[in-house]
Amino acid sequence: MDAAGSQVADECAQYAGKYQSGFITTQGGDLLCSKIIHLITNNHVKSQVFKVLNECEQRMYKSVAFPAIGTGQARLSPAEVADEMLDAIEEFASQISVQHLQTIKIVIFQTNMLKDFHESMRKRETSSTDSSADSSTTDSWFSIFKCKGKNESTEKKNPMILKKKVGLVMFQICGESQENVDAAESWIKNLISKEQFETSISNELIGSFDKRQIDALEELQRRNHVTIQLESKCSPPLIKISGINRDVCFVSVEVQKMIQEMKDAKDEQSKAELIYNLVEWRYLGSNDTFVTFDKLTNMQLEDAQIAKKPYFDVKINKKNYRVDLNTLQATDDQDKTVNIQRVSKSEGKL
Numbered sequence: 001m002d003a004a005g006s007q008v009a010d011e012c013a014q015y016a017g018k019y020q021s022g023f024i025t026t027q028g029g030d031l032l033c034s035k036i037i038h039l040i041t042n043n044h045v046k047s048q049v050f051k052v053l054n055e056c057e058q059r060m061y062k063s064v065a066f067p068a069i070g071t072g073q074a075r076l077s078p079a080e081v082a083d084e085m086l087d088a089i090e091e092f093a094s095q096i097s098v099q100h101l102q103t104i105k106i107v108i109f110q111t112n113m114l115k116d117f118h119e120s121m122r123k124r125e126t127s128s129t130d131s132s133a134d135s136s137t138t139d140s141w142f143s144i145f146k147c148k149g150k151n152e153s154t155e156k157k158n159p160m161i162l163k164k165k166v167g168l169v170m171f172q173i174c175g176e177s178q179e180n181v182d183a184a185e186s187w188i189k190n191l192i193s194k195e196q197f198e199t200s201i202s203n204e205l206i207g208s209f210d211k212r213q214i215d216a217l218e219e220l221q222r223r224n225h226v227t228i229q230l231e232s233k234c235s236p237p238l239i240k241i242s243g244i245n246r247d248v249c250f251v252s253v254e255v256q257k258m259i260q261e262m263k264d265a266k267d268e269q270s271k272a273e274l275i276y277n278l279v280e281w282r283y284l285g286s287n288d289t290f291v292t293f294d295k296l297t298n299m300q301l302e303d304a305q306i307a308k309k310p311y312f313d314v315k316i317n318k319k320n321y322r323v324d325l326n327t328l329q330a331t332d333d334q335d336k337t338v339n340i341q342r343v344s345k346s347e348g349k350l
Contacts, residue, residue, distance in 0.1 A: 004029035008036060022048060023055070035061070045069050045081050049088035056101045057092075063103035065172060068113055078113045082120040090124070107172045111184050117171070118191060198242035199252050205262045206230070206237040213258055220251050228255075272299040282341040283316050283330060290341050301325075305342070 008029035015024040022040045029036070037055065039048050048069060056064045066085065070076035089104055108114055171188070175181040209217075209230075217239075221228045226243030228251070239255055241248050272295040281301040282290035293301065297314055304312040305325050312323045314330065316338060321330035328340040 004031050004036060012038060022051060025055070033065070035059075037064075039069065041070075041074060043070065043074070043076065045076065046084035046088045049085050050092055053088065053092040053101065053104070057098055060100040062100065063105070064101065065105040065107050067107050067109070068117075071110070071113065078110075078116040079119070082113075082117040083123075086117070086120050086124065105172050107174060109174055111180075111187070114171075114184065114188060115191075118188075195244050196242070197245040197248045198240065199248055200238050200240050201252065201255055201259070202234070202236045202238035203259050204236045205259050205266070206239055207232055208262065213262075216258060217255070220254055224251055226251050268296070268299075272296050275299045275302050278345060280343045280345065282343065284339040284341075301342075 008026050011026040012024065015026070022042065024038050024040075026036050026038065028034050037052050039052070042048065049066065052064065052066075068078060068081055069085065070081050071078050085106065092098065106117065108117065173181050173184045173188075175184060217228050217230075220226070224243065224247040226241055226247050229240040229242075231238045231240065241251050241255065243251075276295045276298050279298070279302050281293045281298045283293065285291040292298070293314065301312055301314070301323065310325060312325060314321050314323055316330060316332075319332055321332050321338065323330045323340055328342065330338045330340055332338075
């Protein structure tokens with residue numbers, strides 16, 4: 001109140017006993033803000049924070065900064081306060097109707113409380129795999145603004161990073177000296193860096209990724225605390241995955257599976273082409289001429305015969321048929337039969 005000045009104190013005196021919803025709103029006074037919302041002390045931190053956030057939204061405020069409510073004279077537990085404040089912010093942010101309030105800051109003066117807020121955030125990571133928080137670098141977790149010293153921009157633009165909405169949690173660190181502020185910032189970054197990991201996957205097939213694979217990567221990025229970066233101009237092309245250790249490992253395995261599926265499909269296509277150059281499987285068409293199966297079905301029929309399977313299911317003119325590999329006849333579910341032919345291109349009909 002001293003920092004806000006006598007004007008704010010006088011305004012509070014005018015509203016004494018007239019508050020509604022547990023708070024009153026005054027001008028910013030000598031503080032670097034347009035308004036000050038003064039809370040009436042109680043132990044319901046989540047409720048208070050939620051009410052303030054709704055008030056800001058209704059008044060179309062763009063940003064709001066909170067202290068660690070109740071950790072001063074009220075002597076509330078910092079860990080409980082962290083949980084309740086972040087619960088309120090999560091609940092508020094999940095509302096579809098939120099349109100105006102864009103930035104929510106928590107101002108922490110006591111360095112020892114940072115671990116309580118960090119731990120509360122970590123618990124939320126564990127309980128929600130659908131979070132949109134991005135953790136590719138230390139600065140993408142926390143946007144840190146100093147009360148003393150230079151400001152740092154944490155935005156890093158890279159056109160090769162898949163599109164993703166990033167939810168930032170911003171802490172404003174204030175201290176008695178530049179040295180204290182720097183020490184607090186360094187402590188936070190070191191704590192976060194222990195959770196970070198980056199890995200790269202290089203493979204020629206990455207250059208062949210189409211919309212289906214790109215969509216799958218974006219979904220993996222959306223559902224996990226990672227950033228996926230494509231480096232298609234490298235030789236061979238590569239994918240960089242960075243973020244929280246456990247999520248990076250999980251996403252890395254999923255990307256490897258995608259590449260393996262593409263490799264298997266390519267190998268199967270090559271094999272089908274090779275077999276087609278040696279053997280043709282055909283079915284009798286409507287005009288009494290034999291029609292060649294597609295190359296994949298051709299390969300599957302040949303594999304089934306080599307494996308001495310008695311039957312193999314195929315589609316003929318979009319209808320399901322079961323081929324008897326001994327009699328070379330295909331039968332549909334209405335007992336209609338079609339003659340099948342196997343022709344070796346090097347030896348003639350077999």
